[in-house]
Ligand SMILES: [Ca+2]
C-alpha cells in the first residue's frame with residue numbers, strides 16, 4: 613500500500629535526523645557506530661558496562677534486521693527509496709518491520725536519562741537537540757505529543773505513539789510529534 617505524502621515527510625524526517633547520523637544521504641553501518649558513540653557520550657556510559665552493552669546490542673540488531681528487510685540491491689546501504697519501500701510494505705501488512713521493537717527500546721533508554729521509565733519534556737528536548745533539532749521546535753513538538761494531558765511518556769505510550777508516527781495519515785495524531793518536529 614503506498615504511503616501518503618504526509619507519511620513520507622514523517623518517515624524521511626526519521627531517516628535523515630535519526631538514522632542517517634553522518635548525513636551522507638544513506639543509512640549504513642557507520643551511522644550506527646556514530647549513533648552508539650553519541651548515546652555513549654550523551655548518557656555518560658562507559659564502554660563495556662552493562663548498559664553500554666545493551667545499547668550496542670540493540671543497535672547491532674536494528675542495523676542487521678533493517679539491512680535484511682530494506683537493502684534490496686544488497687549494496688550495504690539503505691537509500692531513501694529502499695526505506696520508503698520498506699514502510700509501504702509495513703503499512704500494507706499492518707506489521708512493523710522486525711527491528712522496530714528493538715529500536716524503540718534503544719531510543720527510549722537513550723532519552724530516559726533519569727532512568728525512571730518515563731520521558732519528560734527536559735529529557736525529550738535534551739535528547740533531540742543532540743540529533744540537531746532546535747530546542748524551541750522540540751518543546752513545541754512535545755506540547756503536541758502530550759496534548760491530551762500526559763506530563764511524561766512511559767514505554768507503552770512511547771510504542772503506541774511510534775506506531776502512530778509511522779502509520780497515521782491524520783495530521784492531528786499525537787504520535788506525529790514523537791520525533792522532535794512540530795510541523796510537517
Ligand atoms: Ca549515512
Ligand SMILES: [Ca+2]
Pocket residue numbers: 682683684685686687688689690691694
Ligand atoms: Ca541499498
